[in-house]
Amino acid sequence: MNESTPARRRRALNPRQSDLLAAVRQAGTLRIEDLAQRFGVTLQTVRRDVRQLEQMGLLARYHGGVRTPVSTVENLAYTQRQTLNAQAKAAIAQAVARDVPAGCSLILNIGTTTEAVARALLQHRSLRVITNNLNVAAILSDNPDCEVIITGGVVRPRDRGIVGEASLDFLRQFRVDIALIGISGIETDGTLRDYDVREVRAARTIIEHARQVWLCADASKFGRPAMVEVGHIAELTRVYTDRAPPAPFDAMLRDADVACVVANPAG
Template structure:
């Protein structure tokens, strides 16, 4: 499904409070309980939240991400805004490392008018998008292709990434915790993302508002390793203070 603005707001409330009753959500959204019940039903069927009697909560799995097609449509407009903001900041004639994620794929689309880019990626979708730009060179990492999202992972991928030193790493993430840790689900993907962070002069994180306080099992790194964060909404408390302590520039689009 492609959640509408009201449903996206409902999901944001759940991420902020972990769980809410239908009545609480109705008051916060200024709609009827019947409307909330229908929204919760649809979002639960899409795997974006979990229902309980009289309310809803965020999915409690820290081990498995939601499906690629659901992630692709979730907050698609916010990801497009982030992508445009990142593309405006990326100069022509520079080198980039781009990792797996639907937000980084949106960034790839926004970079189609750039010239002189040299892009190394472990995301086949990113490579396919940017290969349409004849004024850029795209280098695809070797490794194991993950069928569910065309991501390339594994030790061979890590070894490949370690050959490079690029100007900017453009990375997505599954979750950002209050302790400043960056989280993801697949250990093999995390190892590649860590190599990408280590082999870039600057690291730019692209994460929509749903990623704040989202839980995931594996630690990729910390905000202190990030130079710029691009997001679509002002981060909720306590993240402004967390970002300030980590000296991360936050760009809200």
């Protein structure tokens, strides 16, 4: 009987590679430096292991790190995204909060990163926040000096995002100072991408009805594929991330005059 391809792949791995694969699958994403420290080997050894695992289709690399392979048609489960890169998201959120002035109007869209931003805004004063994310609304409702406005529409049970035509019609009534948006991936051609067409239509509407657009995206989003186009990196005002964007994104941001704020997860 012929062995299946996955069985042949598992047989080809040495114990360290098997442990490395298990660690990444558990965490979702890990930095190359962290893997080298964890397994007591050189960066070159980790890169060699990762390259072999990538060739087998078991892992995917991004600038400075490695992650489990992603689908272009289906996002990770919401509960998994909540814990994925949580430290980076918290650092990004704090950097955003430092730059959000008191007394401004905001739109926050669907996503775990924008939920982290909402938590970082709990001490802000005189904000007016519009959102199609019930989690964001619940978080910011604890700030007595913040007016929270939620869109109408259909609530998705998996993440409490609000989608549909009613949501779009509601968003079109406003023009806010700043849109704070998350995204699932940024392709190497600079397109901003996500998975759900309804969510993308809401994000597109938000971009079109904001004076400034601030993208909040941890480093794993650079080069990550997804099926539906939201817009282009050149439409942004600022990008908040946890590591300096790799090529070609660094040049794209400079050419489009998009400010890039790099938050340090270590503080």
